[in-house]
Amino acid sequence: MAVSEFDLIKTYFNKPGLIPTKEQSVKIPLGIGDDCALIELPPGKLLAISMDTLVADVHFPAKADSALIAQRALAVNLSDLAAMGAEPLAFTLALSLPKADESWLQAFSLGLETLVQTYHCPLIGGDITKGPLSITIQVHGLLNKGEVMTRSGAKPGDLVYVSGELGAAGLAVSLMNNGMLLDKPDTQELHTAYFQPVPRINLGQSCAAIASAAIDISDGLMADLGHIAKQSGVGIELNAKAIPIARAVKKFMSTMGDKSQGLNLALTAGDEYELALIVAEDQQEALQQTAADLNVPLTLIGHVVKGTRVKCLNNDGQEIEVKTSGYQHF
């Protein structure tokens, strides 16, 4: 039976748990259901927006659980708000589907709901169309004027930190590309790292007034620090030994008898969604205290120098050769 776009929106998207609560609707006078949604900004606030598309079999396996696809799609967008130091406000969703598969939509909707509730970021509009499976989300967040972490604020002498551990999502991608399913107990950590990345919203918000620059690791640590280097007009030197490699990656690599690959993955794998934070030396303590208060692991991995390149140095100060430079889209 033919199902209209309107029925699908009503059943799976325009519903409590996804749409703004009464409290949230103060800043969102109008949500789903009109030609436009409306946003009202509190005084002294800026609106931060970011848009990301996930295409089936490019950015996720088409056959994956749709609840996980939904979570990944929203999480990677929220991660951009985190990198800016913004507080989540609301998101819009453009969903292209080959057919109106109601059980797929049911799980997708529930997957979104988990993150909507966790991050207080309701759905306020979008579009559902017939087409190859693809999800575009735009997130909207709030920032205090004057407290914005951009990519262009790094200065020589600043220190480079990264949250969490790196490489697990990258290893997951690499294994999935080789046909592995990641559904065994010993690959659960990799599966979670890839499908349920944790956007560092609290850390980002708390650092907005502390850090001089920030970025989330979506293209790979070296590549993303490269964006900061370029936009700040600086170089960055990383200390190879300090790079926090995910436990699951170390374990897998030691099984394979190739430990050097672990560092390479941590330096180049995209899809990590940890934050790289650049701080002035006199803000180090404030940053470390903030991370400790939030119980977020944070590692000092390098420093900002004059120059233009991002290098990773070993104990002898020699540059390590890194094998890829992040995700190239075409």
Add this chain to the structure above:
Amino acid sequence: MAVSEFDLIKTYFNKPGLIPTKEQSVKIPLGIGDDCALIELPPGKLLAISMDTLVADVHFPAKADSALIAQRALAVNLSDLAAMGAEPLAFTLALSLPKADESWLQAFSLGLETLVQTYHCPLIGGDITKGPLSITIQVHGLLNKGEVMTRSGAKPGDLVYVSGELGAAGLAVSLMNNGMLLDKPDTQELHTAYFQPVPRINLGQSCAAIASAAIDISDGLMADLGHIAKQSGVGIELNAKAIPIARAVKKFMSTMGDKSQGLNLALTAGDEYELALIVAEDQQEALQQTAADLNVPLTLIGHVVKGTRVKCLNNDGQEIEVKTSGYQHF
């Protein structure tokens, strides 16, 4: 040669003509190139947002000129701002492309530029991904608080107006679906109606303080008025004889010897992007004067009644049977 997403953005999107001018950057402190773009709202303003996806061979022929695809994609989004009475501020673009076809991108970029300049609506962010050809745009516009045209403000006794003429884009779709190319001189009007719809931005903005409700005709006149009827809790009666049928449709239908199809198309064809405006009786004159000042054709086509349905009546007050009820997406 492999081309990175970053190169494509730099060459075709992050460039003068598309990005904010110095003047526009007051409201847009940060555009393309960071984790988020930033928007600052002037005091007393609301932000109106709307998102629409166009999928190749669902919403446009994949082989069409990419300049026209770009124009259509942005125009249909701008039309949602018009329907709300909003002034265009900026847009974001998520573009999925099977491959980095630079001549396609060049024309696409130029197509966007035309509308960016006409409607003062620069590009401030988005995403380019590898995938089946698909375009998602989110437009952002400004509204004065208290001057918003929603779908829920229609009251019995109000009058129903429509801008322009209807049916040409619908006829274009129907002919293209039957394999016609619309590249002959006598189908130029249809081609233009479909690929280069004119979002009624000036009319919408000027009516924001006058009209009680509005919608743009994207699903078909009857279906879209149905949205207003439902959300306002009213019925609507249209006068068949008053419906403005596009000249090109009348001509085509008389060639085919089937005049009744013209009315049916005008009542049901989506993709028209004219505005349906609902006004209280005492605002009629103000509305007509506004349209005349802007040189936009405006036709009184019916009135709002108690009830729940949208009907089209002939001269004898009999309800006309309408053959489809707008675009059904699945």
